[in-house]
Amino acid sequence: MLKRSLLVLLLAGGGISQAQEPARVFRGNFIASAKGLMMSPCRSGERLIVEDATPQRQLETLYRELTQRPGRAIFMELTGSRNGRMVRATRLHRAYAEGPGCREDLDAVQLRANGTEPFWHLDARRDAVLMRRPGTEPAERFPAAVLERRGSEWVYEGASGQSVLRLAVREAACRDAMTGGHYTLSVSIERDGRKLAGCAYWGDYERPR
Known part of the structure; x- marks a missing residue:
């Protein structure tokens, strides 16, 4: 319910545009919380909503496996299409809690x-x-x-x-x-x-x- 309310507010405020960008690779810090899935891409500082459209809907499950502390970000690389402040993730490439992350x-x-x-x-x-x-x-x-x-x-x-x-x-x-x-x-x-x-x-x- 909270996620749906967040999406409605973004749509009403123009936070999500109607023009979807072509699919590309995103790398950044990923968090799964009660508010939904969020990602901050490397070098941008933005916070984007992530829709998990990967074949096995594995993003949140993988996040729980890799982090020992709820609310802690992990590094993730995925392919997705951006529409305003939302990324529809269609393919996961890698994810880890320990490593160079955005410094690589x-x-x-x-x-x-x-x-x-x-x-x-x-x-x-x-x-x-x-x-x-x-x-x-x-x-x-x-x-x-x-x-x-x-x-x-x-x-x-x-x-x-x-x-x-x-x-x-x-x-x-x-x-x-x-x-x-x-x-x-x-x-x-x-x-x-x-x-x-x-x-x-x-x-x-x-x-x-």
Whole structure:
């Protein structure tokens, strides 16, 4: 009832326009409360109402899983269409309570991936693919290449010196073993015959749509 009243007030006051914007990616701080779902996008400072139109209506459930303290914001990335002060969320990409959040710079990154057991980190950037592991500094550098779509996966293959790297990304739910963060991309890596697995997400450089 409270949510409906809030929507009525926004409509009456012109808070929600009649022109819906094209779908795009939103990143920001997300809260689920008695007043409904709210999001403050990175770099804007606005507070937007979120309508959960994701396939499983999972936003509030995921929020409850990730936060230990009601009213605390978590970071969320989703695709949605904005209409005034409302965002109709149609697809979730990632969500976590612990991490860089809005401080993360993804301008030159096409894909970012992380894994544990052992720990590793990979950036597919516009100029190179960089892979970092504890005790291996600087990062291993592989040639830049656009990820190719092959069936249900995005694939990269590259070589540097005596090392060969194969990367495959697919749409599948993934949980970060350290933070509990939720991602919708899973990644498998094979480097010189050794296989690694982890979670991934798209950056802003040539992001697949």
